[in-house]
Amino acid sequence: MNNITQENKFQPIFVVGNSRSGTTLMGNILGLNNDVFTFEELHFFGTLWSQSDRHKTLTLNQAKALAAKLLAIQDEDVISHKDPKLFADEAKIVIDQLSTQSYTATDILQTFLTYTAEKNQRKIPCEQTPRNVLYITELLELYPHCHIVNMVRDPRDVLLSQKYKWKIRFLGASNIPYREAIRAWTNYHAITISKLWNVAVNAADKHDNSDRVMTIRFEDLITQPENILRQVCDFTGLEFTPQMLQVSQSEGGVSSHKKIAPGQKGIDSSSTGKWKKGGLTQTEIYLCQQITQDNMTKHNYTIEPITANPIRIVLAWLFLPVKLTLAVLFNLQRMKNIVEEIRKRI
Numbered sequence: 001m002n003n004i005t006q007e008n009k010f011q012p013i014f015v016v017g018n019s020r021s022g023t024t025l026m027g028n029i030l031g032l033n034n035d036v037f038t039f040e041e042l043h044f045f046g047t048l049w050s051q052s053d054r055h056k057t058l059t060l061n062q063a064k065a066l067a068a069k070l071l072a073i074q075d076e077d078v079i080s081h082k083d084p085k086l087f088a089d090e091a092k093i094v095i096d097q098l099s100t101q102s103y104t105a106t107d108i109l110q111t112f113l114t115y116t117a118e119k120n121q122r123k124i125p126c127e128q129t130p131r132n133v134l135y136i137t138e139l140l141e142l143y144p145h146c147h148i149v150n151m152v153r154d155p156r157d158v159l160l161s162q163k164y165k166w167k168i169r170f171l172g173a174s175n176i177p178y179r180e181a182i183r184a185w186t187n188y189h190a191i192t193i194s195k196l197w198n199v200a201v202n203a204a205d206k207h208d209n210s211d212r213v214m215t216i217r218f219e220d221l222i223t224q225p226e227n228i229l230r231q232v233c234d235f236t237g238l239e240f241t242p243q244m245l246q247v248s249q250s251e252g253g254v255s256s257h258k259k260i261a262p263g264q265k266g267i268d269s270s271s272t273g274k275w276k277k278g279g280l281t282q283t284e285i286y287l288c289q290q291i292t293q294d295n296m297t298k299h300n301y302t303i304e305p306i307t308a309n310p311i312r313i314v315l316a317w318l319f320l321p322v323k324l325t326l327a328v329l330f331n332l333q334r335m336k337n338i339v340e341e342i343r344k345r346i
Helices: 021-029 058-074 084-097 105-119 132-140 155-163 163-172 176-189 191-203 216-222 224-235 254-262 282-298 310-334 338-345
Strands: 013-019 036-038 124-127 148-151 213-217
Touching: 013 021, 013 132, 013 191, 021 036, 021 132, 021 148, 021 216, 021 224, 036 163, 058 084, 058 105, 058 124, 084 132, 084 310, 105 124, 132 148, 132 191, 148 191, 148 216, 148 224, 155 163, 155 282, 176 310, 213 216, 213 224, 213 310, 216 224, 282 310
Parallel strands: 013 124, 013 148, 036 124, 148 213
Antiparallel strands: none
């Protein structure tokens, strides 16, 4: 294998966006291109790396440990991966691809992505962790030839999907630990999810003028898939092929919860506007629209006339601190630098 750290060879695609916004679907579609290998959600930025690591040099053992961790996540997923020590031998192979002995964490990520893509006979790595939307600035600086596809979805459909995400564990996705189901429940609150949607949208909108960042509405993707995918292919330098439309349908989420994927292929055009069919209370819809209305308008989402009981609105705000506290506690292990992560979400 040639030295894979040559700058002109590393042209990855990062699919980012608010959680439950179609990042998994887009990643899977791109992975059907013969040149692209789509990874599991690696959760590198924020979990394995923080700003303080940017110029930090790793020892050889630290570099091998990080590579082993990434290999373990890719082998299964970020939630229930095997012991990274089982991947020690392959981690050494990854590190040996580096032409330097001055290792940084982001160099290890680059080497791992390229090594794994080439191992699978593909040229272009595609990483699909949603919350990388908060790290677009870093991605553009660290990997100057990358392309970023940002997914945006109607915040009310995001709210609906997040509300019932915790139930996926009990609908057949037995690979999801109970703790993860509880974490998903603690993460949900109409106000929190709506504000986080704003944060994700604002983070991407800062790069509207970048020729390496493209924003796609989930609704446009599923209602006019060929047209949108041709645009994405032009943006990323890929050749569009009809096979990219034959993506396997799934419930989405971390690693697509592939164990409960229904096995059907094609893009489901009915996956939009589900919030109109029930599942959200009037209070949840009202709060969501009030909080996100500016960005909804900017991204061409129609605000519906909704009224809500004032008492229920007050109760929602009063219960918010409880849910936030629980969410922070259950997410501590997924934040390398809690202060940095909170700042990115405020």
